[in-house]
Amino acid sequence: MLNEKMLGLGTASSAIRQLFEYGKARKAEIGDDKVYDFSIGNPSVPAPKSVDDTIKNLIENEDSVLLHGYTSAPGDLNVRSKIAAYIQEKSGVEATAANIYMTCGAAASLTITLNALANEGDEVILLAPFFPEYRVFAEKAGFKCVVVNCREPDFQIDINALSSAINKNTKAVIINSPNNPTGVVFSEETVISLAKLLEEKQKEFSKEIFLISDEPYRELVYGNVTVPYPQKYYNNTIVCYSFSKSLSLPGERIGYIYVSPKCKDAGLVFAAVCGAGRALGFVCAPSMLQRVVAENLGNTADVSIYNKNREILYNALSEYGYTAVKPDGAFYLFVKSPEKDAAAFAEKAKKYELLLVPSDSFGMGGYVRISYCVSTSQIENSLPSFKALIEEYK
Numbered sequence: 001m002l003n004e005k006m007l008g009l010g011t012a013s014s015a016i017r018q019l020f021e022y023g024k025a026r027k028a029e030i031g032d033d034k035v036y037d038f039s040i041g042n043p044s045v046p047a048p049k050s051v052d053d054t055i056k057n058l059i060e061n062e063d064s065v066l067l068h069g070y071t072s073a074p075g076d077l078n079v080r081s082k083i084a085a086y087i088q089e090k091s092g093v094e095a096t097a098a099n100i101y102m103t104c105g106a107a108a109s110l111t112i113t114l115n116a117l118a119n120e121g122d123e124v125i126l127l128a129p130f131f132p133e134y135r136v137f138a139e140k141a142g143f144k145c146v147v148v149n150c151r152e153p154d155f156q157i158d159i160n161a162l163s164s165a166i167n168k169n170t171k172a173v174i175i176n177s178p179n180n181p182t183g184v185v186f187s188e189e190t191v192i193s194l195a196k197l198l199e200e201k202q203k204e205f206s207k208e209i210f211l212i213s214d215e216p217y218r219e220l221v222y223g224n225v226t227v228p229y230p231q232k233y234y235n236n237t238i239v240c241y242s243f244s245k246s247l248s249l250p251g252e253r254i255g256y257i258y259v260s261p262k263c264k265d266a267g268l269v270f271a272a273v274c275g276a277g278r279a280l281g282f283v284c285a286p287s288m289l290q291r292v293v294a295e296n297l298g299n300t301a302d303v304s305i306y307n308k309n310r311e312i313l314y315n316a317l318s319e320y321g322y323t324a325v326k327p328d329g330a331f332y333l334f335v336k337s338p339e340k341d342a343a344a345f346a347e348k349a350k351k352y353e354l355l356l357v358p359s360d361s362f363g364m365g366g367y368v369r370i371s372y373c374v375s376t377s378q379i380e381n382s383l384p385s386f387k388a389l390i391e392e393y394k
């Protein structure tokens, strides 16, 4: 007898994957350039040259057995020290190697963190719209998920709604900024209000409430926008970071967990993270990639390409009559569906060979997500289809 829950997850692929697979089949049928696939968040900009240079240099000059061998379970000490120094410099909050656990990307960072925290009866709050895998990871860890919608139309956190949802069972809140799927960056004002609320609730319920900050898009921001460091404002913060998007390395599976030293009993929280990593088999993240990212802290893929895509798409869609919040970060545009049922709208979009993800997958109805991490020519060529689609609603 198999585990029913796992069997269910394994046989029913996500709506995003299904659309992506549909796109592949459709492209084989009518040609690659005829299908405008905006389904998946796979970076379209190559990794910076410095990444390839580092890899070549390591292969040519380092001892191969050491380079490809196991590191210690939480990661190479030197790598963790470099990452800690970088975080400290950027955030102003203390960090040492003892706060850093190397992982296989944000998915592993989240899974490990959630497993480190969950006890029976605990609840985690997800702020909708949210990355769909949060629910999968949190429920497997043993959490009950409680969903709180963000404020429309700006998609900042609805502090009052969040306040009403927090109760004696609340163990953690997950935030994601820049956000997938909205592209919104939570403002400093939002983060300060969130921190204040969580402090009050910790006092009210005499317990720790952890803020899990999922940050794979931290460096993908446009204009003068800055992304506040939540650990500056709230002590019980755990950051789940990934280099998948910033360095365009999603297939290499590399990231880290940062347990703020200001967490209550930070050493014990970190020990629980190590324990969860061990129990899940997530020890010793890919050795060579640990070395690569440590040499590329602060480097990013060419964000100006995403910015160009963002400007073309946002300006054209606004002109045609679509409504969306202009994204400050990540590479997603969250567009209001012109009919109530976003899935029906996404289905209509397929007639124009536009593959858009209905927002129901992100825990909130009424929108579609457009991933604009595609070639600029795909965006330009798709515009007449977007125009024709909205005309149907006029």
Ligand code: PLP
Residues within 6 Å of the ligand: 041, 104, 105, 106, 107, 108, 131, 176, 180, 214, 216, 242, 243, 244, 250, 255
């Ligand atoms: N969190 C968010 C918000 C994401 O969008 C993604 C991937 O798209 C992940 C986590 C997982 O990232 P990784 O590829 O580093 O596991």
